[in-house]
Amino acid sequence: MPEPFEYAPAPESTSVVDLRPSYGLFVDGDFRDGAGESFKTVNPATEEVLAEVAEASEADVDAAVAAARRAFEGPWGRMPGRERAKYLFRIARIVQERSRELAVLETLDNGKPIRESRDVDVPTVAAHFFYYAGWADKLDHAGLGTDPRPLGVAGQVIPWNFPLMMLAWKVAPALACGNTVVLKPAETTPLTALLFAEICQQADLPPGVVNVVTGAGATGRAVVAHPGVDKVAFTGSTEVGKAIARAIAGTPKRSTLELGGKAANVVFDDAPLDQAVEGIVTGIFFNQGHVCCAGSRLLVQESVADEVLTRLKERMATLRLGDPLDKNTDVGAINSAEQLARIRALSEVGREEGAEGWSAACELPERGFWFPPTVFTGVTQAHRIAREEIFGPVLSVLTFRTPAEAVEKANNTPYGLSAGVWTEKGSRILWMAQQLRAGVVWANTFNKFDPTSPFGGYKESGHGREGGRHGLAAYLQEAQR
Template structure:
């Protein structure tokens, strides 16, 4: 799940909404059929006017006295002022984590598990509040925050609580030890879920944590700090320093950190790798992707259409493992695209807090500008653009669901990660050609295969250079399943038993 963590302070300028291109051939929704508004209450998540840094079990102001504003992407409404952590604050957080490490690592695994179980239960109890908070800070539809993100967040803490007293049986030696202080930098597309992916295994293994959330979505991490206090987690075990890319760079370079875990853009991942090289710090990187969703002529097309929509338009396409390239067998191209366009005209774009909304707001003005730039490049290079005909809100950051046909492998929209609701459609004739086109990318994070032949699924999966391969589904996650990629999608695995290894000294 990927961010652009080098973003400067949250932009205050208003982005010009993108006007979608008119439909080429797809019919609109059934006449007279509409959903009544069903908004979730904003009052479920009480947001304070300002937040400090969470260091050593307490909230405090930044040493430099600076702060930044976090916005609601759907309206550009200021939500809160958040402390901007500098080098002194990072140092204080690392020292707090270092001081807490001996006692935390010395606890029996069953005792650490109790804290993780407690955190998981509190997350469940506060899930409605946290879902509203996440939607307001991120812009994603409340249905996704409520029905996908929060259940998975709790599930990860439950899952790793179960491992805390079984580390000797995880396959990493009979007496694996924690590494020490883990510095973790997480993205804006799944703020609370990415926190769970990193914090839960680190704590289960006996490490302490300094977490740097994304600049545009810091609030759920700060609410998590309150959950840690509610659960009675010892002071200093989890520390949260908010800020921008400079804050993250201070954390990565700090000599008191033993392990760095980063989810974000490939460019920043490479910079982190250069910083960490030669320091002895352990490093895992979960970076960008350009996933291929491959549809064969024997696939159940209606099911495939739903998988394509979920693969690229879930969370407005702001997903590192999104199926942003559709590879469809030539013989069913016209039929599949007609069905896909019909389905896209039924997607509801608008208020993320409305339970009927399918497509919410883009996270920031900067990300919206990147999406617009790459779609313009697609048109300039000769691909044919089709966007869902819809009225976009006048305030906030919005982009209509879009697909491109006539795409070649040389087009930028087929090679670069757009990180938005934009699908590039390519065709193939044979399985061998499908594999060649799917692997023709600098990334290697995800892929999907749609066919009724089990032998073809296994043949394709064995040849696709992707860390995660889904068969007749897409974007399905489970805390027991490892996740990660190859090439410029990074290295290391998060989730499952494999996710423990990054936080254990197995030498």
């Protein structure tokens, strides 16, 4: 056999990022020391400490909420939409100007490949701010009632898998609608949120409009439970989402919760198989599988199951795992030791329950948190790996014979965030989309996002929608229609 094509190393330089030894909190337009302890954020590819970050106390959260309230009741809340739009446009342009810096910092702190940070995450961030800037002076025409008004102070808690993108999904519509924000980034990936705070300063955003309080679970709970917060937005695990729902029950707080998923990627026998295999790979191995809407359950029609699996393994053998800053890398590092332990534990359970795991030959780096792309066959719906969200590069393969069986198996989950359908028949795509209980159904593609399209789920995948015109409704008071 011919030797595989070799790629010369193509590392991205980190010189564009000016990492500080320590970071404080961003409150009322300025950085300040926190009243609590500090914690370390590390590079998951090397386990090297990147910086010390302040852990916000309840007193710090109080100060951030008070600053947000002053801004809401002051200049920002009284500002016409056309003036708010100027700030959002300015932020979007600065994000584009500093895109390389943001992409490198995201990869350093998160572990995802630089190609994904550079080509997907950062452009999507800018697109969301551009899109919602366009809505800021048109809220009367959004179909959300006459004279729509902002809710007030939004407490937003974002995850570690898409730190900057999830920030944009939440901050951009909140500001467009006239709200102010107290943002709590994930404790393992706070650095791009703090760089975004610098961008807010560079854009001359009025003090208090955006505040960033870093910390772990206790800080997030303080933001969610604070009586001065009018709206809670959270993306993360279903378990934490349930805890948030309990915490705000009986209060007037509004909420949007985008939680876990166990998406089915359904491949019919008439699908374009090469294209479908690319979609399968994108669906589960993009961002190391750290994706709520990942296509972690592959449902293949029996007549083409062997062929799809053969082509899939051949494609997996070409994936390059390694240094996330190398532009040739396809699969980066797992975000944390804790997440790696969960992936390993559930994969071992899959083998113990009788499924057969396969990974292409792959040399893992000696330092950092790594897990090879893995596919499990012989999986049944009773297997834990087919029911629980692994949140890693692990694919479970099941088969079906009829469209009705595919729908039954796809919907046999407590989650309902996303799904994919691969077939040449448009009528089948439309029928499947109607039958699948999922917030987003992709047709002959997977993991495609656009700021104009709403995103969200059903059942234990949460409630509410982010993106598009629907994303505005989450940040506006209900008005007379």
